[in-house]
Amino acid sequence: MPPWADDFVTSAGRLVEVRGQRAACGYVVLGLVFTHGVLRLSSDPDTDEIVVEPHESTTSGLADVSSDEPLRAGIGKVIEYAWWMTNHRGFDDAFQVRLVNLDDRSEAARQFEVAASVIHVRSVAE
Numbered sequence: 001m002p003p004w005a006d007d008f009v010t011s012a013g014r015l016v017e018v019r020g021q022r023a024a025c026g027y028v029v030l031g032l033v034f035t036h037g038v039l040r041l042s043s044d045p046d047t048d049e050i051v052v053e054p055h056e057s058t059t060s061g062l063a064d065v066s067s068d069e070p071l072r073a074g075i076g077k078v079i080e081y082a083w084w085m086t087n088h089r090g091f092d093d094a095f096q097v098r099l100v101n102l103d104d105r106s107e108a109a110r111q112f113e114v115a116a117s118v119i120h121v122r123s124v125a126e
Helices: 005-011
Strands: 015-023 026-034 037-043 050-055 078-086 092-100 107-115 118-125
Touching: 005 037, 005 078, 037 118, 050 092, 050 107, 078 107
Parallel strands: none
Antiparallel strands: 015 026, 026 037, 026 118, 037 050, 078 092, 092 107, 107 118
């Protein structure tokens, strides 16, 4: 886990918006916009691994994709857990977050997996 992860996860606040650049079957880049920072997801063009980086704000030029399925279920929730996933060949090609609503404890777990330089978003649990 990167050194910034613990601090970002505990201080990010609520997910207020998701911005991104759509591809034919996924996204080229996503910006998960929280009240206290942005988590930017992209792919490494050389290894096809997922790149997850915190930013203060890096969503200019990206469309609002908050209403896209399955992204919309995370709006208003905070990060409860985050995972980086390594496949059987040793590549870090996926990232997963469990988002939770602090008022009613409802969850939205989402997995972001890179394949062919495109980010595919999957619902893991509701």
